Amino acid sequence: MIVDEAWCAQLPFHPETPTWALSAGADICVVSVHKMGLGFEQGSVFHLQGGLVDPIGLNQCADVLSTTSANVMLYAAMDGWRRQMVQDGRSMIDKALER
Numbered sequence: 001m002i003v004d005e006a007w008c009a010q011l012p013f014h015p016e017t018p019t020w021a022l023s024a025g026a027d028i029c030v031v032s033v034h035k036m037g038l039g040f041e042q043g044s045v046f047h048l049q050g051g052l053v054d055p056i057g058l059n060q061c062a063d064v065l066s067t068t069s070a071n072v073m074l075y076a077a078m079d080g081w082r083r084q085m086v087q088d089g090r091s092m093i094d095k096a097l098e099r
């Protein structure tokens, strides 16, 4: 099962948000980090779990569709946001939910 979670980058970082697709058993979910996360447009990623989808084949499909000139700022922004969410995501989402 592949789930479009374009607007759900924040879900894995707080228990009171809706269940993240991978926690619900999806094989793949696709997330646009630039929507509810922080980053530059085209900062979309896929997450893979389980054994139903061959990771090498999936990467080969992604390679066909992706640029060969990756933008390091795009990756750096996504990694910085991921780090911030691991460290402070729960408290930041707590504040948002309070509001």
Ligand SMILES: Cc1ncc(COP(=O)(O)O)c(C=O)c1O
Binding pocket: 004, 006, 007, 031, 032, 042, 043, 044
């Ligand atoms: C539900 C949904 N899926 C996918 C996309 C496309 O995402 P991306 O901006 O990563 O191409 C959008 C864009 O708004 C969307 O709303």
